[in-house]
Amino acid sequence: MPSGRYSFHDTHDGTPLGEERFSCAPGPSGWRYTAQTLGTDGEPDGSVDLTLDVLSRPLRLELHTGGWQIRAGLLDGLSWVRSHRDDTDGSHAREGNDRAHAFTGRSPAFLVATARLLRLRVGGSSRLRVVAFTDPVLAPRTLDQGWTLDAVDTHPTDSGPLLVERYRVADLETGDEGVVHLAGDVVLAAPGIELEQLETPPSKTVDPAHDAG
Known part of the structure; x- marks a missing residue:
């Protein structure tokens, strides 16, 4: 079960943007990644919980940051509900749906999930539609x-x-365009992301039964 710490920084000037302390592992449903996010002051400011199914599709996603929350998963494509903790009766919650393939956002979890979903061979390429949840308010945006x-x-x-x-x-x-380096289910480096600490080795693959080799 890999666990460790990522740091985030601005890709233009290197300004620190916080950290993410994570753990992840293959499981009965496919793969799960959980993390606590921290601000530049070291205080907790959110969380990430992503579960993939055996085909590496986003079975369930829950994000929290700055009072905002996303609950999402597979339902007629990708579906999600965005809400704020101050909206106690849910009257201002907003639902969304898109015929996209994957979610993305600041967390390195999304890079691992997309790579496992595509299962490319060396020299191979693919195009896919993703729904991005952008900080600081987890606003959804669909892109290719x-x-x-x-x-x-x-x-x-x-x-x-x-x-x-x-x-x-x-x-x-x-x-x-950016370059992403992955070792199993751990991101070694990516634009705006650095692996600062790794307490246990990466899992070789998210889903050995469906590894494309």
């Missing part, structure tokens, strides 16, 4: 992404060889 698996590199470690996947990920609307 392009993913390409450029290489899988082998790095020797004390516990054996570590396979690191290198992806190019592009926002197809803006043309913005």
